[in-house]
Amino acid sequence: MKPVVLKEQPFSLQRETSMNRPFFMLLTLNFSDGCGCSSSSVEWPVDFQKQKDSFARDRSLAQAELQCAAEHQSCVGQQEILQRESLERSETSIHAIVTNIVRYDTEDKDNGMNHSSNNPAKRHMEDTGCNPAPPKKLKYFFLKDEEMNS
Known part of the structure; x- marks a missing residue:
């Protein structure tokens, strides 16, 4: 299947598929x-034959487990199915997705020019063993040697 980016609500997608062959759906949330x-992906199998x-899970317990996993194990958003209702011709699932939050500190302006980047805010991860999402590409402007020495 070709990937599709849905930007406007309500998010709706209709595709023709074979009812005889199972396939996987992937939903990526940015x-x-x-x-x-930066994102989390939810993948689920679709099989019209089975x-x-x-089932339903305790939401508060699942949320606590996901928060712990997001804070300590990985930088990828954690997801889990909380509830699934299967009917004769349809299936409804409720997923919980948890990610860790970062805080931004502005650097001291007494340091002069910020040599690390042109971004005045610095990203910090608190009490986690994960790496932050890669920074967005920044445009760097370089001055000619004559302008720097004057």
């Missing part, structure tokens, strides 16, 4: 700059 992860069981 997070804002304040999150420790019906899945219905």
